[in-house]
Amino acid sequence: MIGLALLTFVFVACASGNQTVSQTPEKITIAYQPGINYANLLIVKQLQILEKQFPKTQFEWKELSNGAAIRDGIIANQIQVGASGPGAFLVGWDKGVGWKILTSLNYSEFWLITKNPNIKSIKDFKPGMKIGLPSLDGVQAIVLRKVAQKDLGNPTALDQNLQVIAHPLGLQSLLTGQIDAHFTTPPFEFQEVERGGRVIIKSSDIFGKTSIASLFTTEKFYNQYPEFGKALYTAIVDATKLINQKPDEAAKILSHMDNGKISQDQYKKWLTNKAVAYGIEPRSFLKCGAFMHEIGMLNKQPKSIDELILPPLKGVKGD
Known part of the structure; x- marks a missing residue:
């Protein structure tokens, strides 16, 4: 009570x-x-x-x-x-x-997380690799485009890799290998790291608080x-x-x-x-x-x- x-x-x-x-x-x-x-x-x-x-x-x-x-x-x-x-x-x-x-x-910080050992940064994403996030105009997509502009010279370079997926389903899809990375929020990011995920991007490094x-x-x-x-x-x-x-x-x-x-x-x-x-x-x-x-x-x-x-x-x- x-x-x-x-x-x-x-x-x-x-x-x-x-x-x-x-x-x-x-x-x-x-x-x-x-x-x-x-x-x-x-x-x-x-x-x-x-x-x-x-x-x-x-x-x-x-x-x-x-x-x-x-x-x-x-x-x-x-x-x-x-x-x-x-x-x-x-x-x-x-x-x-x-x-x-x-x-x-x-x-809260939101993190781009992968379990793919071949992905160390966004430069390692190839055509066909899937990045899960909740929407194409959400803040995760904005942060990813900001990083792509800086590291790849084109803010939309990874747009073809994006897959719209709700956070809970994205968690399961990352853990089962159906997507290559997941841009998510607490507590899903904590659960992914606990299950072997690695953080590629932290939002606080891009736009601060x-x-x-x-x-x-x-x-x-x-x-x-x-x-x-x-x-x-x-x-x-x-x-x-x-x-x-x-x-x-x-x-x-x-x-x-x-x-x-x-x-x-x-x-x-x-x-x-x-x-x-x-x-x-x-x-x-x-x-x-x-x-x-x-x-x-x-x-x-x-x-x-x-x-x-x-x-x-x-x-x-x-x-």
């Missing part, structure tokens, strides 16, 4: 929130992707923080395989809030989706339901503090969410791994945007983080 003290620590704002319930739509769908990059959002889900603050709203939580699918759902108005990386977000921003960043979630996962919603939706947007932002801030200050308790919640299939100890090891970090400040959106514009993935590029953020992030350091 999750203790009362824990609920109090994480979401002291709920008491006041329950007394000032704002108008919200009848249903809100929140979409995210596999992995612990979304741990703070998953804590909000598991503790039903939003459901308690907005009891008249039906909340649907969806796990989708990549940011492109989430972006399509936002465009179709089937998803109101989506969690994804900067690549898919910036493509949508460029094409007029009208969404902005409500908060960052996670800055990067918001691998952030929460997005359209400016129209936020302006229509600002109290909900602020409540969600506050819930993420509190869940992030919990992970950073009390990882044992955060791990307990996540293990409880999985009905104990993944132990509390295992979650704590993942959450406290030096490659994993959680925070609300958007990071590396401008760097990614500049590079994507340079290679033709964007028609325009953001010049300031203020172009990309919603009101709760105003005054919060970001790039």
Whole structure:
């Protein structure tokens, strides 16, 4: 059972929130992707923080395989809030989706991993070799193109090698030799290294501290339901503090969410791994945007983080 003290620590704002319930739509769908990059959002889900603050709203939580699918759902108005990386977000921003960043979630490193002994660097990839990643405009693809530009003289040199595959399936495909490399995130990268995988690229070496996962919603939706947007932002801030200050308790919640299939100890090891970090400040959106514009993935590029953020992030350091 999750203790009362824990609920109090994480979401002291709920008491006041329950007394000032704002108008919200009848249903809100929140979409995210596999992995612990979304741990703070998953804590909000598991503790039903939003459901308690907005009891008249039906909340649907969806796990989708990549940011492109989430972006399509936002465009179709089937998803109101989506969690994804900067690549898919910036493509949508460029094409007029009208969404902005409500908060960052996670800055974990993501790694390109291989088990093929003949692959030492991206220079060793031959035609027909497969590199698995979640989408062609996701942040993994952006990092890979940046490295290809530097090491191969052409940012799209490896595009024919790319195979779109969800992280969990990519893990199994790498371990069984169906793909030659996998560009993935925690905890899948940790599991691959434990099973003999070798790291070829670390994202932190390319763009530095990067918001691998952030929460997005359209400016129209936020302006229509600002109290909900602020409540969600506050819930993420509190869940992030919990992970950073009390990882044992955060791990307990996540293990409880999985009905104990993944132990509390295992979650704590993942959450406290030096490659994993959680925070609300958007990071590396401008760097990614500049590079994507340079290679033709964007028609325009953001010049300031203020172009990309919603009101709760105003005054919060970001790039």
